Amino acid sequence: MATRRNSHYRPFPSLIACVVLLLHYSSAQFDHFKLVLTWPHSFCLVYPGKCHRTPLPLNFTIHGLWPDKQKGKTSPCKKYPVSPLNDKNLELRLEESWPDLRRDSKLGFSTIFWKEQWDKHGSCAWPLYNYEKYFLKALEFKDKFDVLGHLVQDSLGPGTSPTVSRNLVNKTISQATTGIPILKCPSNYLTEVVICFKPTGVVVVACPQPPKDPCPNENVNFP
Template sequence: MKMINSSIIAIKFLMLVTLAKICVSQDFDFFYFVQQWPGSSCDTKQGCCFPQTGRPASNFTIHGLWPNYNHGSFPSNCKSVENAFEESKMSDIIPRAEASWAALSCPSKKKTNSTNSDNMKLWKHEWEKHGTCSYSVLDQHAYFDFTLNLKDHIDLLQILLNKGIKPDGDKYSVEKIREAIKEATGFEAGIRCNTDASGNSQLNEIVLCVDKSAASESFIECPILPDANCPEDVEFPIFGVSQFIDTA
């Protein structure tokens, strides 16, 4: 009898430890809201693939909404039975997500013969790696709806165009890009770069910070910006048939 009671106590203790770990993993300080320029994702050695819905619009697309800690690290993969990804919870926001949160990564040739990227696979990955860690604040539907609302709330491309910074393949000052965003939003942005097939640095991601409460589509000053990996001047690559090029 004592052995049975000891086993029950041990099981309960393990359950409490597991629950504590889940609660800790879902405790975070702020969100990174990350948008990426599709031209920079495609203009690499790896290239890109478009979803079955076709080429995304010539605009920034969402990469993700990522819980972060003030000291620079972040929680991830806080999965549990309660917050498992369910495709059915995406049904009413799929059209918005397809327009603003498009997958660009090419599928593995070993796993599929498709040449299209997979939006649902991207959304599942973003929820499982990042969204689950915000489950105490946002359930799956709210996570995607809130992120899409953030995208609607700020038009990064128009902000840059207003300052003469356009996706025409030319080089632009990273400092000028930051200044344009700060003037429009009131907050400092993180600028991330990648390299094209020729090794040239190009504007890839723009990161803004959002309060952990997700109470509104308002941004905050970043407690810590992502590591800068850009030179002083970067290319802003063309994506698709660009109406932003001055042909005069």
């Protein structure tokens, strides 16, 4: 009598293979994410001609979530067809955490800015993250740490004193995140904080430091 094959187990090897190939493909494209956070008041002082947001957010906002590699450069991102976000709750969360500071809030959601960031950076994370999952991952990363709260707790909040110590800011963020951030201080204003994560999960890693320090002075303005 012929032995009856158990079909229940057949899909699993192929499923596992697909997952492995997906992770391998993604890791070949990038090995970490850079979550780039902007301090709106510094941005508007450094780039007054670009700042049109009213009122200004009182917390760090997302500039972008950028796939990157420790060594070498990521391949140019391919453009993939995307569907508009149809989740109003997600759009509201993005507008709060990821607003376009170059655009007045009265003009509605920052959908053009989000699409720009996806086309320039986010699509490099495909197929590990599609359009919607990319934004959800950015919000997940940002919500993991209250960067401003930690700085305020250590008496390094905005306007606390004429300047703050770059080294102390770096130390506070490092202790809060267990990673090594990048600080960007154009015109000596603390304007951006970069926190690096593994592509999956919310595990923080040390950011690869750029050859030229983007925040070279010890005392920086943090309005």
